[in-house]
Structure formats: C-alpha cells, structure tokens
Amino acid sequence: MSRVLIVEDEPSILKLLSQNLALRGWDVVVATDGQEGLAQARNMYPDIIMLDLMLPVMSGWEVLKHLAREEILTYVPVIVVTAASREEDERRARGLGAADYLVKPFTITEMLSRISALVPARA
Amino acid sequence: MAVYEQRQFLVNATDSTVARLRLGLVVLTGVALLVTGSALSVKSFPWAIVIAAAGYAALHHTPSLHKYHLTNLARRVALTLDLACITLLVLVTGRSESPLVALFMLPLAVVVLQHGAKVGAYYCLGASVLYGLIVNLGPSYSSAWMVHLGLLWSLFFVLTYVSRAGDSREGKARRRDEFSALQRAAAAPMHMGDISTVTEAVLAGALGPSRCCYAAIFLYDERDATFTTCYSLRSDGQFKQAPMCAIPSDILYRVLYSRVPASIPDLPATRRSRPSVLHQAPIVSATLMPMVAPGARSIGVLCLGRAESHRATQHELRFANTLAMQAATAIHTAFLFEEAAASEAAKEADKLRTQLLGTVSHELRTPITVIQGFASSLKCADELNISKEMERDWIDEIESNAERLRRLVTDLLDLSRLEAGALRMIFDWQHMDDVIEEQRGNLEVLAGGRNLIFQVGSSLPLVRCDGERIGQVLRNLVENAAKFSPEDSDLVVGAERTRDGVLVGVLDEGTGIPPDALEKVFERFYQVEGMEFRPQHGTGLGLAICRNIIEAHGGKIWVESSVGQGSIFYFTLPSAVGRSEACLAS
Numbered sequence A: 001m002s003r004v005l006i007v008e009d010e011p012s013i014l015k016l017l018s019q020n021l022a023l024r025g026w027d028v029v030v031a032t033d034g035q036e037g038l039a040q041a042r043n044m045y046p047d048i049i050m051l052d053l054m055l056p057v058m059s060g061w062e063v064l065k066h067l068a069r070e071e072i073l074t075y076v077p078v079i080v081v082t083a084a085s086r087e088e089d090e091r092r093a094r095g096l097g098a099a100d101y102l103v104k105p106f107t108i109t110e111m112l113s114r115i116s117a118l119v120p121a122r123a
Numbered sequence B: 001m002a003v004y005e006q007r008q009f010l011v012n013a014t015d016s017t018v019a020r021l022r023l024g025l026v027v028l029t030g031v032a033l034l035v036t037g038s039a040l041s042v043k044s045f046p047w048a049i050v051i052a053a054a055g056y057a058a059l060h061h062t063p064s065l066h067k068y069h070l071t072n073l074a075r076r077v078a079l080t081l082d083l084a085c086i087t088l089l090v091l092v093t094g095r096s097e098s099p100l101v102a103l104f105m106l107p108l109a110v111v112v113l114q115h116g117a118k119v120g121a122y123y124c125l126g127a128s129v130l131y132g133l134i135v136n137l138g139p140s141y142s143s144a145w146m147v148h149l150g151l152l153w154s155l156f157f158v159l160t161y162v163s164r165a166g167d168s169r170e171g172k173a174r175r176r177d178e179f180s181a182l183q184r185a186a187a188a189p190m191h192m193g194d195i196s197t198v199t200e201a202v203l204a205g206a207l208g209p210s211r212c213c214y215a216a217i218f219l220y221d222e223r224d225a226t227f228t229t230c231y232s233l234r235s236d237g238q239f240k241q242a243p244m245c246a247i248p249s250d251i252l253y254r255v256l257y258s259r260v261p262a263s264i265p266d267l268p269a270t271r272r273s274r275p276s277v278l279h280q281a282p283i284v285s286a287t288l289m290p291m292v293a294p295g296a297r298s299i300g301v302l303c304l305g306r307a308e309s310h311r312a313t314q315h316e317l318r319f320a321n322t323l324a325m326q327a328a329t330a331i332h333t334a335f336l337f338e339e340a341a342a343s344e345a346a347k348e349a350d351k352l353r354t355q356l357l358g359t360v361s362h363e364l365r366t367p368i369t370v371i372q373g374f375a376s377s378l379k380c381a382d383e384l385n386i387s388k389e390m391e392r393d394w395i396d397e398i399e400s401n402a403e404r405l406r407r408l409v410t411d412l413l414d415l416s417r418l419e420a421g422a423l424r425m426i427f428d429w430q431h432m433d434d435v436i437e438e439q440r441g442n443l444e445v446l447a448g449g450r451n452l453i454f455q456v457g458s459s460l461p462l463v464r465c466d467g468e469r470i471g472q473v474l475r476n477l478v479e480n481a482a483k484f485s486p487e488d489s490d491l492v493v494g495a496e497r498t499r500d501g502v503l504v505g506v507l508d509e510g511t512g513i514p515p516d517a518l519e520k521v522f523e524r525f526y527q528v529e530g531m532e533f534r535p536q537h538g539t540g541l542g543l544a545i546c547r548n549i550i551e552a553h554g555g556k557i558w559v560e561s562s563v564g565q566g567s568i569f570y571f572t573l574p575s576a577v578g579r580s581e582a583c584l585a586s
Helices: A011-023 A033-042 A059-071 A087-097 A110-118 B002-040 B044-060 B063-068 B072-092 B098-117 B117-137 B144-189 B193-212 B251-258 B314-379 B388-420 B433-449 B467-485 B541-551 B576-585
Strands: A003-007 A027-031 A048-051 A078-080 A100-101 B214-221 B226-234 B239-243 B262-264 B286-293 B296-307 B428-431 B451-456 B462-465 B489-499 B501-508 B556-562 B567-572
Touching: A003 A011, A003 B576, A011 A110, A011 B314, A011 B388, A027 A033, A027 B451, A033 A059, A033 A100, A078 A110, A087 A100, A100 A110, A100 B251, A110 B576, B044 B433, B063 B451, B117 B144, B144 B314, B193 B214, B193 B226, B193 B239, B193 B314, B214 B314, B239 B251, B239 B567, B251 B262, B251 B286, B251 B296, B286 B314, B314 B388, B388 B541, B428 B433, B433 B451, B433 B467, B433 B489, B433 B501, B433 B541, B451 B467, B462 B467, B462 B567, B467 B501, B467 B541, B467 B567, B541 B556, B541 B567
Parallel strands: A003 A027, A003 A048, A048 A078, A078 A100, B451 B489
Antiparallel strands: B214 B226, B214 B296, B226 B239, B262 B286, B286 B296, B428 B462, B489 B501, B501 B567, B556 B567
16 A cells, blocks of 8 residues: 655645545655654655645754755655746745645545556555 | 045145245345345334344245144234235334325225225235336436335235135135035935935935025936936925926936936026026026936936026036036936845845745645545555544544644635735624633633633723624634643633723643743744644634634734733723723823
8 A cells, every 4th residue: 555645734635635635545654843844754764745835843844955965865755736826936946846836726536646646556 | 535635735735826926025124124124214203113023924935834733714814914014014114205105005994895805905915016117217216116006915915815715714614515515415215215215315415515596306217218206496495396388398308318417597688598498597597417327327417506697607516517427426316226126125024924825825735635645545445454443543534634724725715814904804892701702612612621700800991892793712722721721721711801901811721931032932833842742733823814704803912921820811802991091191
C-alpha cells in the first residue's frame, strides 16, 4: 500500500484530501503544521507528500528547504497544494525542489492525475 | 568651495604684501629722516620719535602678527596710532615755519574723518605735488624740503594702505556672506524638503551679500517648455510664490536657452528686454543667470535686481553664477526628493494592495476548493462505495463552506464600504441595555453552550447609535470569545455608565492574546501566531469591522488580555449627556 503524507492546516481540505485518497487505497498520514509534517516525513518516508505553503509553526517553504537539505526530496516527491497562485511562487517552489504545484481550487481528478504522474507504479 | 579658498588666499596675500610694503616704507622714511636729519643736525628729540615710529611700525606689521593676532579693533587702533605718529613727526621736523603744517595738518584730519583714508591719500598726493611746486618755485627755499616730501609720500602710502585694508576687510565680510549664501543654497535641500522652502532659503542667501533689493527664481518646466512659477523675495523679507506666464520672446527664455547670463543695467531704457515679466518687479537693473542642474536639465532663471541702475561687476556675475548653479542643484534635489517620496508612497500602497489581494484570494480559494472537491467526490460516490454517513458529512462540509464563503463576501463588502465611508449608519437614540437585551438570543446561540453571563448596569445613558451595527459588534465579539475559549467556560457581557458615555466589555477565559498582537488583532486577516487551533469559520475580518463600526460612532475599541488567562474586549460609545457635560466642563 502506498503511503501519502498530507500536511495541511485547513481541516476541511485535510478531510477532503485524506478521505478521497484513503478511499482509493492509500495509506494516509496527516500533519496539521509544518513542524509535525517535517517530523512525519523524516520518520516514515512516505511515497509522496502533499504540502500546503501557509502553515502554522513552520511554513511550507521552510519545510521544503529542510526536506531538500536532508535529501528526503531525492526519494520523495512533494506536491505543493496552495492558494498562492502567483507564477513567482510556483517558480520558487519548483526551485526549492517541489515536484509539482497544485493551485487551489482544484478538482479531485486533477489531483489524482498529478499524483499518479509522480507515483505511477503504486497508484 | 575651491573658488572661496582661492579668494581667501588672495585676500591674505594682498594684506600681507601691503603690510610688508608699508613696513618697508616706514623704515625707509625713518632712514631718510635719519640721513637728512644728521645732515641738517637736528636736535635729538625728533630722532627719538623717528626711531620709535619705525620700531612701532615694525613691531605691529610683521606679517605673522598681522595675520593671526590682530583683531579688527586692534588693527584700527594701530592705524590711528600710525597716523598720529607720522603727523607728530611732520610737526616736529617741519616745525612751525614749514608750509607743510598749514598745508595738511587740519585739512587732512577733516578729510580723513569725513571721507575716509582713500581721499586722505589723494589729498597727500595733491599736497606733495603742491609742496614740491612751492619749495622749488617759491622764494622761501628750505633745505628740509626732501624730508617733507618724503613724509608726505609715506603718508600717502600709509593712507592708501589704510583704505585698501579697509576695502579688503569689507571684501572679506562680503565674501563671508557670499560663501554662507552658497553654503545655505547647497545645504537647503538637506534640511528642508519642499521646493518652496528651499527656494526661500536660496533667495534669502542671495539678498544678503549681493546688496540687491530683489531676488527671484523663475522655475521652468522642461516638459511644457514654459516658465511656471515665480518665487521672489524682497529685501523687506516679503516672500512671494506666484504662477507666471512669460511670452516666448521674454528675455528669460533667451537666458535659459542660450545658457548665457545677462546683465541689464537699466531695465526701462533697454529695448531688447521689453516686454518682460521683469518689468512687473520693483527693480531697475537686473542680473539674470541660467540655472542648470546635473544632466543639463534646465531648472529656471535666477534674477538679482536693484532698485537703481547698476552694471554688474565681474565679481558680482561670478557670485551670481555660482549661486545659480548651487540653487539649481538644490532645487533639482528637492524635485527628486518629492518624486522619490511620491513613488515610495505609491509603491507602499501597491504592496499593501497586493498583500490584501493575496490574502483575500487565499481565503476565497480555500472554501471553493472544499466545495468543488466534495461535490466532485460525491459525483463518483457510487464507484468509491462510500457510506451514507460520509456522504452526509460531505454535504455538511459543502454547506458550511458555502456559508463561510457567503460570510467572507458579506464581510469583505461591509468592510470595504465601512472603510470607504459608504456604509450608512442609521443613528437613533437608544439605551445600551435595550441593545444588549435585543441581542441576548443571538448571543446565547453564538456562545455555543458556554456559560454566558450578562452584567448590565441599571442606569445606562442614552447613546446615539445604530442598534443593528452595535449588535453586529456584540455578536462578533461574543463569537470570537466563544471560538477561543474552552467549552463550559464563562463568557461575560457587561456594560456600565462612564463619565462621558457607556463602556461595554466582553470577557472570556480563553487562550488570550500575546501583548505584541493586542493592536494587530483589529487588522484585516490577522491571525495570532502559534494559536493552538485555527478557527474554521472565522473570516479574519470580524474585528476589523467592529473597529470601523465603533469608530464611526465616535467610540473606541481595545482589548486587554494575558496569555492563558483570557481576554476582555472593550468598546465605548459617547453619550449625548456625557458630551454636553464635557462641553460644559471645557
């Protein structure tokens, strides 16, 4: 079973993502702030990380930087899921090593197709 | 700066050269007197005077002494003593039978006193010529004529020196004034921002040393290629700023375009300068200088005018030119400052707008994502084989997020209308307790099971307020209080009479607000960092709306809080009675 880590502080969105992925056979791990998300990523090497940028305690940017520094990013693709729709944000996130950049609002189909593009074998 | 230093050097050089010249002359005269005196076997008394005078002159006019140790007063006293010495010499050596005494003693004193040393020097020159004629052609030939002539010549040189020294002192003072004028012009934009004050400082500096009665700066606008404004300052201190309009043939354009200064000695009589805006000024002669800023930018024309006909000297032109350059740079700097400040403000406003837009877009996108996501999930509910409860839960999610979206839009609209002053309050005279009573039901719902206590004083004054809006404030505050405090805690809504109105407070036993955030919670979309949970249904606009509403009523809203203990939000509303009492008191 493939494992996904969702780092998201907005409960509704967290529920939306986790339930949808769980129903499609994913093992879902959630974190509601950046620090927790980072700790989870270190502990359990998920197959993919869905990361919000506006997070309490530690922002998504910081999490990305830490993941890159610890070379977790080399093995684990990160999809940034954010409301920041500016191109420069996307460029910056990709520069930091994000595999994909998903702007809210998005459809479930879109999200699933992005995930399966990154984790093809296990989806 | 370099110009000034050069001048200063010249002044010093002139002074010390004259001093040396004078010293030489006095010594020479003394030697001549000695030689002639020994030839004529004069008594020892004049000898003593001669030696004393030479020694005195030598002592007082050593260049270094002259330069560093003599104040103006001391110098003046020394010069007077010089004159007295030499007059005494002439008196003694010439004796009473000498025609010299009659020739210059009294008249010289009168001339020097009345007309200054320069005229005295001319007098000496004339007298020596006359004396030479008398002794050579006249019948009474005296052998002491050489001595007398020598004395007259030395007197002539002394007086010339006195007049020159006086001149150079005056010149020094003027140069000092000129320098300070230039310095003020250069420093003007550093202390004062706007063009008007900079111009006034420049003009005030120009009037001092130039002995003009009128100074003006005609500002030129390169974009329209016209003169726009005239700043003028008269010697009586009257500063004027007026829009102006000069016809294209005006001499100002010629000066500015050719970049060649113009000196008009007699304005009314000069055909070439007519007609000109200069004729409206109270001046007869004028010096016009083009003002060019760095980058060959035309700033305008500097005009120095006099009430009498006058031809500008080289020195005056040079000063005016330097001043014009400094003034142009100063005004240019002031222009740049203004532009920079304006663009800075625009940038700041732009940044704020972008920031707000980003936050609004974030706040809007989140519920839309949830609604869209759950709706599309529900669509394929059959494939995924989800339970009825989950379906129900998803529909609730959609509903609550739609509600959140609605509230956000309403709040945003309210806030923007409040901030623009477009939201009309319907003011009415009301008792605060009635307003609170009216909201009691709503507030209890919002408290969500927390223990809501009302502590409303009995004799609350009448306040002029919009009951619905104040109710909105109360609802917002109670909702906030409930959001940040645990279940089963107490919430208190209190109101009491104050000296000039009514004070309402909403107390909770919740998480509290850190001290540095007490002001910021009233800002749009502000969230206290490190809050344990993020309120799901807040729009981040409630407190901003509250503040706008209370301020529109002439009241104040603030919060007192300590982290972990809870917060009290207060607001005041002024009462009519309180206001009239306050008026009476003041």
